Amino acid sequence: DNLQNKPSFLIDREKFYNKSMFLNEIAREIFQFVITEFKSEKNDDIIMVTLVDLYALYNKTMRIGMGYISPSEMREACGRFEVLGLTSLKLKKLNGRVLCLSSENSFDYINNQIIKLLEDEPGCDILQITQTMNKHSTGTSWTIGIITEVLENCINKGEIVIDEQLSGLTYYKNDIWI
Amino acid sequence: MSAFDELPKVYYFPPLYTRQVNSLIRRQQIDTWIDLILQYAKSMNCWMMTSEGNLIQTKIDELTGSDSNAIEKKSLFVNETIQRSIPHTFVEEIWTHMVENGKAIRTEHDIESNSVYYIMWKGVDLWSSVILQWFETAVKLNQVVTLYELSQGDETIGWDFHGMPEPLLAKCIKSLCDRQRATIMKDEYGKPVGVKVI
Amino acid sequence: MSAFDELPKVYYFPPLYTRQVNSLIRRQQIDTWIDLILQYAKSMNCWMMTSEGNLIQTKIDELTGSDSNAIEKKSLFVNETIQRSIPHTFVEEIWTHMVENGKAIRTEHDIESNSVYYIMWKGVDLWSSVILQWFETAVKLNQVVTLYELSQGDETIGWDFHGMPEPLLAKCIKSLCDRQRATIMKDEYGKPVGVKVI
Amino acid sequence: MKRFGLAALGDQQDQRYSDVSNDILKRQSVELDEQLSIFRDRLIKFAKKHNKEIKENSEFRSKFMRMCSSIGIDPLSLFDKDRHIFNAEDFYYEICVKIIEICRQTRDMNGGITSLDELENGYFANLKLDRTDLEKSIEMLKSLDGGIETFQIKGRKFLRSIPNELTSDQTKILEVCSVLGYASISLLKANLDWKRVRSKAVLDEMVSNGLLWVDNQNNGKEVLFWDPSWIMNLQGK
Incomplete structure (x- = not known):
């Protein structure tokens, strides 16, 4: 299942009669790529990745030698998932500012995991949180970008409070102020 | 200082010292600080605090009757155990709320260019009731009692306004005056010195 | 010394010399120092550095074959241009990280009570591969070559391990031994002097 | 085992990102540079x-580019804007x-x-591209909706890659930094007439957020807070 070394099928821009067909094919490939590469070991179906991170990784992994796709092609391709019957991943905007591709319930799942982690280890910084969250997966299932947004959301909701020191920002579960 | 050890666990919660971004949470955080200040001042039996979190103990010289202020070295706002302290700008926000809620009254005097606040672990109205109660219990109605006697006299020992700075006592009694229950006597400089409760 | 001028711009960034309090920044800062040490040692074609940041040039007397160490006067950790230097305690923290990452190996000898480190601008394994490559290219397999020849001989000129101190060469070759590709010959005192690569 | 990884996007310590350019070139094997540059020259000639064969045979093209990538050659250095292996737009996607x-x-x-100066003259220095190419690419990135945006400080353009917007006080401090590279409590007093407590609060916050570096070797005088984007204005290579 090593996608990088064995490209199963080359999606060559020039072989497509029109852009739409090309995008459909790209959409399928992106979908497959995300499903394979971003699943966590324990929870296959919990996937969440920012489009920015995905754009860099997908191109560097799958498009080398094929011609990279453009940011807008990536966006458009992801927008076609539903029509193509690829329903398990959807575009979702986090905190009104960062566009992600995510499976259903993944946000709540990561949210809960982080809170649980902070309950056990109060005062982690974002790097520790990201590392701990990915401890059980072979790669990195959740990037710092995703963890940042989930944390931001928790802070906005009041579930997490911050300790801002010169040494950096650390996070605590809020079980004091409701 | 052992008085810090008496404080609730939240005092050792590091995020308490960072101004929280969520406004609802911050509101509660500020309330927590107000409670801590009140509780700390009360447990130390103290009436004044600098804006920097240092309590001020008023010492009365028994011979001359003159008073002097001793400032606690340690600030409530600096937690050495967990090495945290509240940033100045946030401290100011806390005092603003505290004054608005009537839990602190800014005095007219600064110490080392820091403002000084009376810490109202009871509100002015509640204090005036307690004082009134003392006048009734001690059978002091319709006679002039000096503020010095109220604050330092043997007869108020055991009452929790014992030791209250005279200007603060005057403020509390002012509320009795407003209810036509008291008259304040002033010295030749206009400074309140005695009170008659009717 | 012009070698400093060859260093990247970040070497002239004043806060690089203050231990950063922000832990994420500090990680970057330490990595930057490790890169600078490696790059500097490499550009000077030098293998050893004192813990204080002075490179050590090993000079071999061509007649006697004995070696002596010359210490560079200027330390990498002192930047005279911008008048900054790294404090001792922070220097130690950097060395600790560097050793942990296999980018430096502490030698057994101190100079003027400072530790001395081998600077590994290639890792041990990479060096052993390069050395192996030399044996193959120079058709020296299955014969004993002295460490002196490897380090100082004309035949290794142009190879970047030329000039490598013998104890470090021995360490790198040790990794070939572990892979059953080499045998080390020792003198009567147990000091490695030669190697046979198979 | 994965041969590439998100690690590179998050945690630099993680060495799993064997996919290259950055790790091998920059970190472990500076020494490979010389050998690679010879090889790279040959590859470019090749x-x-x-060009035509590479373009036409997609299987070969893919393998060729993968090989380049696996030995740490940036496709941007192989093909410039005018001579791109695919079409001109690819050049921007690679940027x-x-x-x-x-x-x-x-x-x-x-x-x-x-x-943007740092991007252009630092990271993209050896590649044939100019400011307009950079700006065009940054504009393209907007459709990913990831909070990557440019902003200006005193006419100088910056790229912000994490979605936290700077507060107006933080921006003012960066403006002060744009003159000498650093800010300090007395500089802020002199330029913005800020009180000490305000300056300290904002400076501390920016250190916490990793926006400023602390320098306490200012001849025993007050602490200086440096903007890392100043590095490109310094002496050295």
């Missing part, structure tokens, strides 16, 4: 000579990818803020 990687890797160094 690519130019066989897009590289910008994302640079932003992720330097995040801890600069708190997510990089000047």
Whole structure:
């Protein structure tokens, strides 16, 4: 299942009669790529990745030698998932500012995991949180970008409070102020 | 200082010292600080605090009757155990709320260019009731009692306004005056010195 | 010394010399120092550095074959241009990280009570591969070559391990031994002097 | 085992990102540079000579580019804007990818803020591209909706790669930094007439967020707070 070394099928821009067909094919490939590469070991179906991170990784992994796709092609391709019957991943905007591709319930799942982690280890910084969250997966299932947004959301909701020191920002579960 | 050890666990919660971004949470955080200040001042039996979190103990010289202020070295706002302290700008926000809620009254005097606040672990109205109660219990109605006697006299020992700075006592009694229950006597400089409760 | 001028711009960034309090920044800062040490040692074609940041040039007397160490006067950790230097305690923290990452190996000898480190601008394994490559290219397999020849001989000129101190060469070759590709010959005192690569 | 990884986008310590350019070139094997540059020259010649074949045979093209990538050769250095292996737009897409990687890797160094000067003259220095190419690519990145945006400080353009917007006080401090490289409590007093407590609060906050570096060797005088984007104005290579 090593996608990088064995490209199963080359999606060559020039072989497509029109852009739409090309995008459909790209959409399928992106979908497959995300499903394979971003699943966590324990929870296959919990996937969440920012489009920015995905754009860099997908191109560097799958498009080398094929011609990279453009940011807008990536966006458009992801927008076609539903029509193509690829329903398990959807575009979702986090905190009104960062566009992600995510499976259903993944946000709540990561949210809960982080809170649980902070309950056990109060005062982690974002790097520790990201590392701990990915401890059980072979790669990195959740990037710092995703963890940042989930944390931001928790802070906005009041579930997490911050300790801002010169040494950096650390996070605590809020079980004091409701 | 052992008085810090008496404080609730939240005092050792590091995020308490960072101004929280969520406004609802911050509101509660500020309330927590107000409670801590009140509780700390009360447990130390103290009436004044600098804006920097240092309590001020008023010492009365028994011979001359003159008073002097001793400032606690340690600030409530600096937690050495967990090495945290509240940033100045946030401290100011806390005092603003505290004054608005009537839990602190800014005095007219600064110490080392820091403002000084009376810490109202009871509100002015509640204090005036307690004082009134003392006048009734001690059978002091319709006679002039000096503020010095109220604050330092043997007869108020055991009452929790014992030791209250005279200007603060005057403020509390002012509320009795407003209810036509008291008259304040002033010295030749206009400074309140005695009170008659009717 | 012009070698400093060859260093990247970040070497002239004043806060690089203050231990950063922000832990994420500090990680970057330490990595930057490790890169600078490696790059500097490499550009000077030098293998050893004192813990204080002075490179050590090993000079071999061509007649006697004995070696002596010359210490560079200027330390990498002192930047005279911008008048900054790294404090001792922070220097130690950097060395600790560097050793942990296999980018430096502490030698057994101190100079003027400072530790001395081998600077590994290639890792041990990479060096052993390069050395192996030399044996193959120079058709020296299955014969004993002295460490002196490897380090100082004309035949290794142009190879970047030329000039490598013998104890470090021995360490790198040790990794070939572990892979059953080499045998080390020792003198009567147990000091490695030669190697046979198979 | 994965041969590439998100690790590179988050955690630089993680060496799993064997996919290259950054790790091998920059970190472990500076020494490979010379050998690679010879090899790279040959590859470029090869690519130019066989441009047509490479273009037409997608299987070969893919393998060729993968090989380049696996030995740490940036496609941007193989083919410039005018002589691109695919079409001119690909050149910009490659810049897009590289910008994302640079932003992720330097995040801890600069708190997510990089000047366009630094991108152009630092990270893209050896590649044939100019400011307009960079700006065009950054504009393209907008459709990913990831909070990557440019902003200006005193006419100088910066790229912000994490979605936290700067507060107006933080921006003012960066403005002060744009003159000498640093800010300090007395500089802020002199330029903005800020009180000590305000300056301290904002400076501390920016240190916490990784936006400023502390310098306490200012001849025993007050602490200076340096903007890492100043590095490119310094002496050295």
